[in-house]
Amino acid sequence: MSPPPSAEAFPANTPTAAQIFTTVLSEGPLTRLDLARRAGLSAAAVTKAVRPLIGAGYLVEDVDEDARPALGRPANLVRVDGGRALFIGIKVTGDEIIGVLTDLRCRIMVARHLPLADRDPGPVLASAAELVRELLTEADGLGVRVVGSGISVSGDVDRAEGVVRYSPFLGWRDVPLASLAAEATGLPVTVDNDVRALTVAEQWFGAGVGLSDFAVVTVGAGIGCGLVVHGKVVAGAHGVAGEIGHVTVDPAGPPCHCGNRGCVEAIAGDAALVRQVGAATGTHVTDVAQALALARQGVPGARAAYARAGEAIGRGIATVANLLGPERVIISGEGLAAYDLFAEQIRDAFAAAAFGSAAQCDLRTRPLPFEEWARGAAATAIQSFIRSDAY
Amino acid sequence: MSPPPSAEAFPANTPTAAQIFTTVLSEGPLTRLDLARRAGLSAAAVTKAVRPLIGAGYLVEDVDEDARPALGRPANLVRVDGGRALFIGIKVTGDEIIGVLTDLRCRIMVARHLPLADRDPGPVLASAAELVRELLTEADGLGVRVVGSGISVSGDVDRAEGVVRYSPFLGWRDVPLASLAAEATGLPVTVDNDVRALTVAEQWFGAGVGLSDFAVVTVGAGIGCGLVVHGKVVAGAHGVAGEIGHVTVDPAGPPCHCGNRGCVEAIAGDAALVRQVGAATGTHVTDVAQALALARQGVPGARAAYARAGEAIGRGIATVANLLGPERVIISGEGLAAYDLFAEQIRDAFAAAAFGSAAQCDLRTRPLPFEEWARGAAATAIQSFIRSDAY
DNA sequence: TTCTTTCATTGACAGCAGAAAATAAGGCGC
DNA sequence: GCGCCTTATTTTCTGCTGTCAATGAAAGAA
Numbered sequence: 128m129s130p131p132p133s134a135e136a137f138p139a140n141t142p143t144a145a146q147i148f149t150t151v152l153s154e155g156p157l158t159r160l161d162l163a164r165r166a167g168l169s170a171a172a173v174t175k176a177v178r179p180l181i182g183a184g185y186l187v188e189d190v191d192e193d194a195r196p197a198l199g200r201p202a203n204l205v206r207v208d209g210g211r212a213l214f215i216g217i218k219v220t221g222d223e224i225i226g227v228l229t230d231l232r233c234r235i236m237v238a239r240h241l242p243l244a245d246r247d248p249g250p251v252l253a254s255a256a257e258l259v260r261e262l263l264t265e266a267d268g269l270g271v272r273v274v275g276s277g278i279s280v281s282g283d284v285d286r287a288e289g290v291v292r293y294s295p296f297l298g299w300r301d302v303p304l305a306s307l308a309a310e311a312t313g314l315p316v317t318v319d320n321d322v323r324a325l326t327v328a329e330q331w332f333g334a335g336v337g338l339s340d341f342a343v344v345t346v347g348a349g350i351g352c353g354l355v356v357h358g359k360v361v362a363g364a365h366g367v368a369g370e371i372g373h374v375t376v377d378p379a380g381p382p383c384h385c386g387n388r389g390c391v392e393a394i395a396g397d398a399a400l401v402r403q404v405g406a407a408t409g410t411h412v413t414d415v416a417q418a419l420a421l422a423r424q425g426v427p428g429a430r431a432a433y434a435r436a437g438e439a440i441g442r443g444i445a446t447v448a449n450l451l452g453p454e455r456v457i458i459s460g461e462g463l464a465a466y467d468l469f470a471e472q473i474r475d476a477f478a479a480a481a482f483g484s485a486a487q488c489d490l491r492t493r494p495l496p497f498e499e500w501a502r503g504a505a506a507t508a509i510q511s512f513i514r515s516d517a518y
Numbered sequence: 519m520s521p522p523p524s525a526e527a528f529p530a531n532t533p534t535a536a537q538i539f540t541t542v543l544s545e546g547p548l549t550r551l552d553l554a555r556r557a558g559l560s561a562a563a564v565t566k567a568v569r570p571l572i573g574a575g576y577l578v579e580d581v582d583e584d585a586r587p588a589l590g591r592p593a594n595l596v597r598v599d600g601g602r603a604l605f606i607g608i609k610v611t612g613d614e615i616i617g618v619l620t621d622l623r624c625r626i627m628v629a630r631h632l633p634l635a636d637r638d639p640g641p642v643l644a645s646a647a648e649l650v651r652e653l654l655t656e657a658d659g660l661g662v663r664v665v666g667s668g669i670s671v672s673g674d675v676d677r678a679e680g681v682v683r684y685s686p687f688l689g690w691r692d693v694p695l696a697s698l699a700a701e702a703t704g705l706p707v708t709v710d711n712d713v714r715a716l717t718v719a720e721q722w723f724g725a726g727v728g729l730s731d732f733a734v735v736t737v738g739a740g741i742g743c744g745l746v747v748h749g750k751v752v753a754g755a756h757g758v759a760g761e762i763g764h765v766t767v768d769p770a771g772p773p774c775h776c777g778n779r780g781c782v783e784a785i786a787g788d789a790a791l792v793r794q795v796g797a798a799t800g801t802h803v804t805d806v807a808q809a810l811a812l813a814r815q816g817v818p819g820a821r822a823a824y825a826r827a828g829e830a831i832g833r834g835i836a837t838v839a840n841l842l843g844p845e846r847v848i849i850s851g852e853g854l855a856a857y858d859l860f861a862e863q864i865r866d867a868f869a870a871a872a873f874g875s876a877a878q879c880d881l882r883t884r885p886l887p888f889e890e891w892a893r894g895a896a897a898t899a900i901q902s903f904i905r906s907d908a909y
Numbered sequence: 910t911t912c913t914t915t916c917a918t919t920g921a922c923a924g925c926a927g928a929a930a931a932t933a934a935g936g937c938g939c
Numbered sequence: 940g941c942g943c944c945t946t947a948t949t950t951t952c953t954g955c956t957g958t959c960a961a962t963g964a965a966a967g968a969a
Contacts (some may be wrong), residue, residue: 141925160947169927174949199946200934283875291875337745338756354841356747363843365875366729370840373873375833378768385873441764446837449761450745471727482764482776483684484756551916563919563957590915591965848950 137512138183143168144176145514151186151207152232152513153336158202177205179314184211185231207232213266214512215314216278216505217255218321221246221296226258227501228265228273233332237265238498246297248307256311277317277508278308279324279500281349285367286319286507292366312399317504322369324503325459326353327358331506334457334491341455342447344371345495346440346462349399356451372396376442387454390444395436397462403432419465430468441476448477448485455489463494522751528903529570536905538567542577542598543623543904544727551605554588555597566770568596575602576622598623603878604657605903606667606705607896608646609712612637612687617649618892619656619664624723624900628656637688639698647702668899670715670891672740677710677898683757708895708902713760715894716850717744717751720898725848725882732846733838734835735762736886737831737853739788747842764803767833786827788853792821797841810856821859828860832867839868846880854885 139145143166150165157165163173175263180186187208190201204313209232218225221243228237239261241254259276266273278288282294289305291297295469308316319327326343329335335343335355343353352371372392373385380389381399381477393399397415405412412418422429444456458473470492478486530536534557541556542548548556554564571577578599581592600623609616612634619628625758630652632645650667657664673685680696682688699707710718717734720726726734734744743762745752751757763783764776769782772790784790788806795812796803800821803809813820835847849864861883869877 143925158947171946171950198936198944200948202947289656290753325823335926338755347933352841356752357750357927361842362748363876364729365843365878367873367875368841368843370873370876372836373871375871376766376769378833379770387871441540442769446765447841449764450743450759450838450841451752452754452756452759480764480766480778482758482761484758485754487756534956549916550918560924560958561917562959568956589913589967591917593916 137185138174138179139513141176142514143172144180146511147173147176148180148185148207149331151205152509153331156189156204156206157189158204160202161207179189181205182249182497183210206494209234210271212512213269213271213273214505214508215259215262215273216324216501216503216508217258217276218324218500218504219243219251219278219297220500221257224251225498225501226253226255226257226262227498227505229240229259229260229502229505229509230271231509232445233502233504235498236269236373237262238501240497248299248302248304248322251297252304252307254309255308259312259314274316275317275508275512276308276312276314277319277324277506277511278304279319279321279504279507280304281321281351284318284320284323285366286317286323286362289316289318291318315508315511317507319504319507321350321500322353323360323362325500326355326503327510328499328506329353329457330355330360331510332503334455334493338454340424340451340453341457342369342444342451342453343457343459344440344447345442345460346395346458347460350392350395350440350443351460352447354447354451354453356453371443371447374443374446376439391439394439395462400432400436403435404429407432412510415465419468422465433465433468435471436465437472438476440469441473441478442480444473444490445477445480445482445485448488449480449482452485453488455491457491457493459493459495459499461495461497463492466492524845528576528869529574530567530904532567533905534563535567535571538564539571539576539598539904540722543900544598547580547595547597549595551593553596572596575599589731590837601662603610603903604660604662605714605896605899606650606653606664607892607894607899608649608667608669609669609715609891609895610634610642610646610669610688611891615642615645615649616889616892617653618645618889618896619653620893620896622900623663624719624893626889627660627895628653629892631888634654637690639690639693639695642688643695643698643702645866646699650703650705651887664705666708666899666903667699667703667705667714668710668895668897668902669695670710670712670895670898672712674741675709675711675714676757677708677714677753680707680709682709684707702805706899706902708898710892710895710898712894713742713744714751714753716891717746717894718901719894719897720744720848720884721746721892722901725846725884729845731842731844732848733760733835733844734848734850735835735838736851737786737849738851741783741786741834742851743834743838745838745842745844747844749864762834762838765834765837767830771830782830785830786853791823791827794826795820798823804854810859813856813859814837824856824859825863827877828863829867831860832864832869833871835864835881836868836871836873836876839879840871840873844879845874846882848882848884850886850890852886852888854883857883 159173164169209230212231216227225240227235247329277318283292291302305318335341339358345351350372352369373390377389381393383390383393400418421461550564554561600621603622607618616631619625674683682693696707696709726732730749736742741763743760764781768780774781774784795809813824
């Protein structure tokens with residue numbers, strides 16, 4: 128990332144200090160001894176690392192009155208003071224920009240969105256800057272400084288360089304978004320792929336906490352996948368990874384915009400469901416809401432389309448599980464609204480296609496409120512704030 | 519791993535020293551300055567780390583007379599003295615045991631095999647011990663000590679514990695192979711999954727050197743895959759990963775022994791090819807050699823079976839590339855003997871099914887002599903020798 | 910011979926983390 | 940209320956690793 132234009136320094140100079148802070152951030156209030164165990168350090172090291180962080184107000188100490196052990200000195204819990212700093216997360220979609228203001232613990236304080244008329248970098252940047260201004264005003268009201276921001280975009284994004292290499296959806300190529308946005312907003316900016324950002328949020332603040340290998344599958348307009356292997360988000364040598372949407376599940380299936388047939392996305396993406404429900408019922412279906420309504424009414428063709436979608440998703444997940452053996456797969460996305468319609472098929476297809484002990488993988492669903500994508504972007508900002516060098 | 523029964527200590531106590539040694543081992547003779555750059559250390563640190571390694575004879579210095587720069591002091595190259603220590607690698611298959619004696623640079627000195635009549639742990643262990651004894655005799659002839667051994671087995675293997683959790687092929691469950699073999703041979707033993715072991719060999723001594731993300735795909739009786747992500751071999755949370763063989767490429771395809779239809783292995787595995795060539799030509803085909811011969815003769819049905827196999831493999835590889843975005847995929851295995859028959863299909867199917875920049879992934883083939891599997895086991899032994907704690 | 914250039918080594922030094930010992934903070938039994 | 944027991948946390952000291960800046964080495968060039 129380009130050097131932050133203005134930033135409060137975070138007093139964690141060493142990797143160890145950052146690791147300790149991250150552990151407290153993710154694994155909630157902990158005693159110093161617990162913390163030492165989880166971080167694989169001595170208690171002395173923890174004391175030393177924690178002191179400056181408490182001094183700067185990022186960590187606070189308190190006593191857990193409830194769970195006091197019968198014996199020995201009571202432990203002092205260390206936890207992150209969420210209110211110490213604020214972050215802004217921005218998600219750019221095809222037709223709107225979603226922005227959230229979060230605290231240091233990535234809890235959403237304010238969420239806003241702005242419709243987007245023009246997808247060119249200039250207008251998008253202007254709208255994003257406006258949204259940031261609004262959120263900064265909100266932050267002023269809270270009396271806490273905003274110390275970083277994140278922007279997430281679908282497509283091939285080079286986080287280290289802060290450049291959007293190629294975003295088919297927005298029609299962008301090689302846009303140096305981080306530096307442009309930093310200039311426009313005066314904040315440090317982290318840019319990342321949207322699914323990866325969401326994965327970071329799960330890894331640090333969600334269902335991926337404490338796991339070194341897991342996957343996030345998003346179901347919606349597209350079918351996406353974020354992967355964490357060996358404790359790190361997979362970015363791919365060429366900037367693209369987790370393309371579960373274009374895993375073929377049926378070579379005889381419907382054509383996909385990628386040029387192949389029977390991709391998961393061509394069966395279970397929003398557009399595919401709209402098309403298939405329309406075709407099956409003979410109705411003119413215009414959007415997913417309508418397709419979903421038809422299926423909920425029990426119209427056979429519509430239900431079948433959803434069942435097929437569930438099967439495709441389940442197979443896609445099984446493919447991930449067979450290849451990587453993750454501990455957990457978190458299923459999320461707007462498409463989860465239809466979860467009751469295809470949950471069974473997802474699980475069945477997964478169970479059937481998962482090989483051997485890959486089937487032990489824990490499948491878990493997680494609702495995805497619309498601000499969640501933006502929260503992912505905020506999570507990347509928090510990550511950058513903690514370890515300025517990081518990725 | 520269990521503590522080595524008898525081992526010459528390797529004088530690399532710190533992770534840094536191990537990293538430096540590994541870099542020299544993989545990236546050939548290097549000057550100290552080069553080494554410092556690659557390891558991200560100062561030149562001083564390299565000097566200090568290298569000294570004891572030279573003292574112990576694991577590294578040697580020599581001058582590169584050819585490529586001397588026009589200016590400045592000529593550089594002294596540092597390289598690993600392969601002859602300093604020997605290792606034994608053993609691969610257990612269903613009907614034979616293959617053993618190799620390698621030097622520290624994993625170059626094969628001697629290769630042997632022994633037919634296997636009984637697959638139970640006891641007889642297998644006895645045969646393996648006999649093979650080790652033979653190889654130790656050979657080593658005596660060379661006057662160099664054997665300091666470690668590795669055994670690779672297909673299936674779910676827990677390397678850290680040295681236990682074969684489940685090997686369907688051998689019919690083993692929870693066999694503590696490392697400790698048993700250590701007792702039987704008197705050598706430190708590392709046990710790992712066969713494909714992962716092969717992947718380690720590629721990572722340290724083959725086409726994966728210097729890459730942090732790549733895959734090895736083996737084509738043969740089964741279709742396997744070893745993955746390296748973030749510079750480390752993927753083992754999977756439940757011990758199983760890289761099951762490309764059971765990725766579905768055609769839900770309407772032939773049934774697979776795993777219970778599904780159209781797995782890569784059910785189309786491109788040896789058994790599948792034998793069956794399909796037999797069915798297509800109406801001939802009674804008994805083994806792959808015969809199937810291959812028919813296809814080479816240009817018998818249409820046989821050629822088509824190989825073409826289909828190529829397509830399935832190509833799709834499987836594309837799936838890996840779409841999900842992980844590796845820099846390179848190394849295709850290997852005994853099945854490569856038929857490479858001329860399906861190379862085109864592999865590449866075409868890969869190119870068609872790879873999404874976006876995943877198609878930039880470098881597909882590379884590598885012949886696999888029969889001792890190569892055993893060499894993989896030796897590579898794991900070398901790895902364990904260098905960092906005793908390691909994975 | 911002396912310079913210049915590049916590679917390598919040295920020795921002083923700073924910083925981090927671990928070990929052990931000391932200290933803190935409760936409850937408990939008397 | 941006092942001393943004891945247990946567990947948590949801090950302090951102090953020590954070792955080690957790696958960096959820095961200066962120095963030495965080994966060429967070819969002037």
